[in-house]
Amino acid sequence: MSDGHTKMSKTTPMQFVMALLGSLFAPLFAIILIVIMVVKIQMGHATGAPQNMDAKEVEARIKPVGELVAADPNAVHVDMQGDQVFNAVCTACHTPGALGAPKFGNSSEWGPRIKQGYPTLISHALHGIRMMPARGGNADLSDLEVARAVAYMADHGGANFTPPATSADVDKLVASVK
Ligand code: HEC
Structure with missing residues (x-):
């Protein structure tokens, strides 16, 4: 037996465990x-965009370019207010006073018209008079919308008209004009 051999220390259990842990860890x-x-x-x-998109965003991205809108011809007509009708239709002539139309807000031009009475004015607006086209040229306007627009314009020219509640009431009012 040589010295070298005897000098080699024996592996203690502790060293063995450490070595095992080391090789495992x-x-x-x-x-x-x-x-x-x-x-x-x-x-x-x-957290990246695509996985995070909700169904609506995906749909918006992949939807076809063209879109068909099925407009219901029987859709309920929602009557505009007097100022809306005026701004959509009547203003074209009644703001500049085109074709001799009484100017909006001009009480000296509206005064004699107003004296005819609200029903007569509505009737003339509905059916037209001289250069004034029926319903201001927009056949889609309901009787109520025309009556509201007449009141709106006349009231800004010095009148104090209250539009009827419904188109049927407008018709009754106009029927009294002879
Ligand atoms: C294309 C031009 C034009 C448009 C649009 C127009 N008007 Fe007129 N309007 C006239 C003219 C012109 C007169 C004057 C007619 C006359 O007395 O000779 C007039 C007169 C009137 C009068 C007075 C009628 C009378 O008996 O004195 C009323 C009320 C009236 N318009 C209402 C309307 C309403 C309401 C609208 C919108 C829905 C409208 N007008 C849109 C041209 C227009």
Whole structure:
């Protein structure tokens, strides 16, 4: 037996355990790092735009360019207010006073018209008079819309007319004109 041999210390159980743990932990540590990396990458994807879009956004992106709108011809007609009708139709002539139309807001031009009475004015607006076209040229306007627009214009010319509640009431009012 040589000295060298006897000098070699015996592996203690403690050293063995440490070596075992070391050899186990090295790959385990690597695995943990890899798992953390993968999870991080996946989380990055999850917060990225495409995965995060809700159904509506997806639909908006893939919807076809053209769109068909099925307009219901029987859709309920919603009557405009007097100022809306005026701004949509009547203003074309009644603001500049075109074709001799009484100017909006001009009480000296509206005074003699107003004296004829609200029903007569509505009747003339509905059926037209001289250069004034029936319904201001917009056949889609309801009787109520025309009556409201007449009141709106006349009231800004010094009158104090209250439009009837419904188109049927307008018709009754106009029927009294002879
Ligand atoms: C294309 C031009 C034009 C448009 C648009 C127009 N008017 Fe007139 N309007 C006239 C003219 C012109 C007169 C004057 C007619 C006359 O007395 O010779 C007039 C007169 C009137 C009068 C007075 C009638 C009378 O008996 O004195 C009323 C009320 C009236 N318009 C209402 C309206 C309403 C309401 C609208 C919108 C819905 C409208 N007008 C849109 C040209 C127009």
